[in-house]
Amino acid sequence: MKLHKESTGTIIVASITIAVIALLSIYFLKMWSLVILIPLLIIYGLVFWFFRVPNRDIKDHIENVIAPVDGKVVMIKEVEEDEFIKGKAIQVSIFMSPLNVHICRYPVSGKVIYKKYHPGKYLVAWHEKSSTENERTTVAVESFANHKVVFRQIAGYVARRIVYYCNEGDQAKAGHEFGFIKFGSRMDVFLPLNTEITCKIGDITTGGIDVIAKLKA
Template identity: 85%
Template sequence: MKLHKESTGTIVVATILFAVIAFAAIYFLEMWSLLIIVPLLVIYGLVFWFFRVPKRNILDHKENVIAPVDGKVVMIKEVEEDEFLKEKAIQVSIFMSPLNVHICRYPVTGKVVYKKYHPGKYLVAWHEKSSTENERTTVAVQAYNDHKVVFRQIAGYVARRIVFYCNEGDQAKAGHEFGFIKFGSRMDVFLPLNTEITCKIGDKTKGGIDVIAKLK
């Protein structure tokens, strides 16, 4: 299983903690140490599972809007996007549990025209205000037919580290990686009002594969 490059520090810390606690349990609890070691081993294994990099056959897309993450569609609504677009847009929000792959992918193909990091709170990721009050990043891409599509990584109650690798002027390719969020979190995509939405609330998405909308 291939692991993401963001896993290194977390796995080193997890390995040290596991080794120290397991040694202490064996030393002090002897035969009862398995009561501590077995649950710890499960948690340790979940850390590796969280940072897995699945093999995905990423196709070329022009007008399609691709699911940027693995997760569940929790919101589709018309909102005012007042950071970059300064106008009404359709917001599609996808929630990621700690068990989902947390690689963040470009939802559309085009040119990166805006990026910004915002420090903030750590409300639970499905909270509606997390989009504007939590720690987050905002990226905008000029896409098909010159539509500007905005997408936002949002830290949740558990997620405390967001990374994004893109810069203004970069070429974005739908389905390809641009960042990573550690542990539970959310991604919002803001689309033009005339966009054809092809997903619905409750849908499970596979990042880089599933089409969630079509630009016109």
């Protein structure tokens, strides 16, 4: 199983911590140490599972908007996007549980024209205000069809580390990685009002694969 590069620090800390607890439990608890060791091994396995990098056949897309993450669609609504669009847009929000793949992918192809990191709170990721009050990043891409699409990584109550690798001027390829969020979080995508939304609330998405919307000419 291939692991994401963001896994290194977490796995080192987890390995040392679990090794110390395991040695102490074996020394002091003897045969009863299994009561502690078995849950520890399960947690250790989940750490590796969280940082997995699945093999996916990413297609080329021009008008399609691709699911940027694995997760569940929790919101589709018309909103005011005040940071970049400065007007009305359709917001599609996808919530990621700690068991989902947490690679963040470009939802559209084009050119990165804006990026900004915002410090903030750590409300639960499905809270509506988390989009504007939580720690987050905002990225805007001008698509090949000249649409401006904004997307936002949002930290949650558990997620405390957001990473994004893109810079203004970079080429964005729908479905390809631009960042990572650790341990449960959310991603919002803001689309033009005339966009055809092809997903619905409750849908389970596969990042880089599923089409969630289609941009109109």
